[in-house]
Amino acid sequence: MGSDDDWSVKNQAFYDSYENINENSYGFAQFHDSWVFEDKIVVAKKFENDLGKFAFQLSPSIRYTDFKHGDDFDYEYFHRVDLTKGYTAASDRLLATECPLSDEPGYTAADCGYNNYVSGHYTDYAMAGLADIDFAFGLGITVGARYDYVKAKSTYDITKMLPADVADLGGLYSASGSKGAWSWSASANYKLPFGLIPYATIARQSTVIAGQGAELYAGDIAGKTFISASKLYEGGIKGSFLDDRLYAALSVYKQKRTDYNIQSITVNQSVETKGLEAEARWSVNDHLLITGGYTRTKVYNLTALENGTLFSFFGIEDLVNVTDPTLYLGGQPIGLVLIPDKNASRRAGIPTNLYSLTATYAFDNGIALSASAVKVDSVYSGQSQVVKLPAYTKVDVSASYETGPWLFRVVVKNATNERYFRANFTELFGSTIVLPETPRSWQGSIVYKF
Incomplete structure (x- = not known):
């Protein structure tokens, strides 16, 4: 009231x-x-x-x-x-x-x-x-x-x-x-x-x-x-x-x-995050819109840094002194990863630098074109920092046509067919498994608004 x-x-x-x-x-x-x-x-x-x-x-x-x-x-x-x-x-x-x-x-x-x-x-x-x-x-x-x-x-x-x-x-x-x-x-x-x-x-x-x-x-x-x-x-x-x-x-x-x-x-993790973010949005005219962004991020596991160790499952790259693979293949070794300094305590799977750029152009006749690109740094997959995933640039493009209540859209994701990977469960299994991401793919949609 x-x-x-x-x-x-x-x-x-x-x-x-x-x-x-x-x-x-x-x-x-x-x-x-x-x-x-x-x-x-x-x-x-x-x-x-x-x-x-x-x-x-x-x-x-x-x-x-x-x-x-x-x-x-x-x-x-x-x-x-x-x-x-x-x-x-x-x-x-x-x-x-x-x-x-x-x-x-x-x-x-x-x-x-x-x-x-x-x-x-x-x-x-x-x-x-x-x-x-x-x-x-x-x-x-x-x-x-x-x-x-x-x-x-x-x-x-x-x-x-x-x-x-x-x-x-x-x-x-x-x-x-x-x-x-x-x-x-x-x-x-x-x-x-x-x-x-x-x-x-x-x-x-x-x-x-x-x-x-x-x-x-x-x-x-x-x-x-x-x-x-x-x-x-x-x-x-x-x-x-x-x-x-x-x-x-x-x-x-x-x-x-x-x-x-x-x-x-x-x-729940005790962490410290430091970063920088920048963005810009420019409506050039009634047809063209351009956006850009940049982030710089570093995340540290404070408890791991304080204790000097972090529990983890080990992958093959961790077991550098084990020459007989039959001792670990088919099993799941576990142990403590040493965290001697702040750099070693950085959380894996989070890229330091990420850049993005998007442009959209809308014609007067209902046709619109759009393209976006994201550039991602290389990054470690696990806390032990023995597997490093490559950097990549991912490009998506789309086209749409709108007339009255109808909307027709086609989207091509990963248009350049970039081969890239994503870390998975970095604190525990980062050295044993990573996820391959989707290759070039497309999707179409027809939308009717009423």
Whole structure:
């Protein structure tokens, strides 16, 4: 609701639930059964005077999450079926999600169990405030703050877990606790002559670190490590020129997760990201649009750097001192990758430099032509940095014709038939598997709008 003096009060409610079961021939069986409900009130006030425009918000909220999650990652032989032989009786395995219930005759967790089987709930009580100030002389300031107080409980069902994983819990099968955390942000920009706007932002974001099924674990609740924080520093300049036909922006940033305790190699990672981004959009005339972009990104695994090692599955290139291939082919060696310096802690699979260029030309008769190119640096496929994927340039082209409610379009992807690869699951399997990407292909579509 609102009133004439620019006060407004709004209530927002949100509910979401999901049930998921994931079963693959190569393992990674898991399930989720979780739901969340949130209610938030937003009280807002805005006004304008000779000094500028001012807007303020205050927002209390409550969010409840209920979770149930189980997964099995002990039998994750990350290899596909041999396509030269096809599926055989040996291709299948009994997954944790296919196991009989624990009360059925003959069941033992050692025969078929989960690494994790956990359920619980947590409630987040929060209060947030925001101020957006746009001074008439060109300075804009946005500041905000939020405090979250989270109460949580989590319990393992050890009757459905493998004995070794139960032993790793050290008797901590259930825990409840609470923790509070602050988030805040501050941003400023200034409108200079000639359409230039420099800006700077600093922010801290506190987040509940939950798993894929929204689950929290008893050990993290007991240790009060289930909330983590990150900091962001960003600065740049942007502007519009040529009667707003040309837009350009340049920014540099640094983001860092400040807590290490809660890291998971598959879900949550303590990382530091440094980068630069540049983009330009030029509407040359009513027919031609050109866009270009450049990014430079470096991501470091902070926990690996602090520990000096990172767990990984090993490929052939890792085992340089093993001369007899029968000792490892058909198996899956594992171990620790040494991380002696910051360069070794860089996350694999993320190219340092990426360039993109797109052009679109639309004729008056409904025909439009488009082309785009992306140039990507070479990149290591895994954390041990023994397999390096080549650099590549990918080109896509398309043509379309629109008349009335009809649209006809043809797209040719990878028009030059570039041979290139993508890293896959770099932290664990980067040295054992990479994914070949699609060669030249095309697709056509006919669209009728009504």
